[in-house]
Amino acid sequence: MSRQGSSHRPHADLARLIQESMRVAPAPLVPEIQLYTAHPGSGLRRMCEAGSGMPPYWAYQWAGGTVLARFFIDRPQTVRGRRVLDLGAGSGVVGIAAALAGASSVLAAEIDRHAIAALRLNATLNGVAIEVLEHDLLDGAARPEVDLIAVGDLFYDKVLARRTVQFLDRCRAAGIEVLVGDPGRAFLPRNRLRAVADYAVPDFGGAGDRQAPRSAVFAFETLQPGEIANVPAATGGDQGSRVVGAS
Numbered sequence: 442m443s444r445q446g447s448s449h450r451p452h453a454d455l456a457r458l459i460q461e462s463m464r465v466a467p468a469p470l471v472p473e474i475q476l477y478t479a480h481p482g483s484g485l486r487r488m489c490e491a492g493s494g495m496p497p498y499w500a501y502q503w504a505g506g507t508v509l510a511r512f513f514i515d516r517p518q519t520v521r522g523r524r525v526l527d528l529g530a531g532s533g534v535v536g537i538a539a540a541l542a543g544a545s546s547v548l549a550a551e552i553d554r555h556a557i558a559a560l561r562l563n564a565t566l567n568g569v570a571i572e573v574l575e576h577d578l579l580d581g582a583a584r585p586e587v588d589l590i591a592v593g594d595l596f597y598d599k600v601l602a603r604r605t606v607q608f609l610d611r612c613r614a615a616g617i618e619v620l621v622g623d624p625g626r627a628f629l630p631r632n633r634l635r636a637v638a639d640y641a642v643p644d645f646g647g648a649g650d651r652q653a654p655r656s657a658v659f660a661f662e663t664l665q666p667g668e669i670a671n672v673p674a675a676t677g678g679d680q681g682s683r684v685v686g687a688s
């Protein structure tokens with residue numbers, strides 16, 4: 442029997458693994474979209490430990506992506522006829538919603554091979570076309586050729602949050618609109634965000650018996666000269682601040 446990790450498996454094998462171990466179910470709050478969804482017998486942890494070792498974030502419905510998907514379907518004018526990038530796509534729910542709502546094209550940026558296999562399957566399941574960018578966009582100088590970037594639940598880690606804010610700043614400077622969906626994670630750059638909609642939505646890992654907390658869709662705003670770009674620190678002081686226009 443081969444002991445080759447799934448990080449080396451071709452996409453077709455990963456896709457088969459996902460189809461065999463997960464169930465198709467409507468997305469919470471967005472029943473218009475069907476997703477391959479984890480269940481107690483999925484053996485996800487084993488699958489990921491044997492592979493890339495990355496947590497199986499793509500297998501769950503995150504509040505941030507969920508509210509963006511709901512927002513796009515409720516307000517199709519936000520995406521209709523526009524080129525959309527789903528950054529940190531995971532299951533692909535955000536990009537799928539954008540495509541269903543009439544986006545002219547959808548790109549999904551994702552670095553986890555399992556997630557890439559899953560989001561391709563999910564796109565097919567929902568009858569939409571999504572092009573996948575498999576490299577890390579955040580550090581490069583290149584700007585994606587899109588009109589709108591949708592960021593679902595990407596502010597859960599301090600370093601990732603800082604890199605994301607810097608990338609989004611470059612994109613905003615190039616005139617690209619940015620929308621963020623988030624339930625209020627530790628490193629959400631609140632001073633850069635203006636809420637445009639909010640929803641009560643269950644979050645992955647949340648207790649099912651409690652009232653669902655609210656999660657919001659935010660516009661990520663351009664910094665004005667002299668304003669401080671700040672990614673909050675969950676504990677201790679923040680070293681992520683910088684002043685725009687300061688040398």
Ligand SMILES: C[S@@+](CC[C@H](N)C(=O)[O-])C[C@H]1O[C@@H](n2cnc3c(N)ncnc32)[C@H](O)[C@@H]1O
Binds near residue numbers: 498503533576
């Ligand atoms: C918490 S999940 C959110 C997934 C999805 N946006 C949603 O809301 O359902 C974060 C995802 O971002 C991906 N990710 C992390 N860093 C990334 C990067 N630099 N570029 C692209 N994707 C990244 C992870 O692999 C993971 O699938």
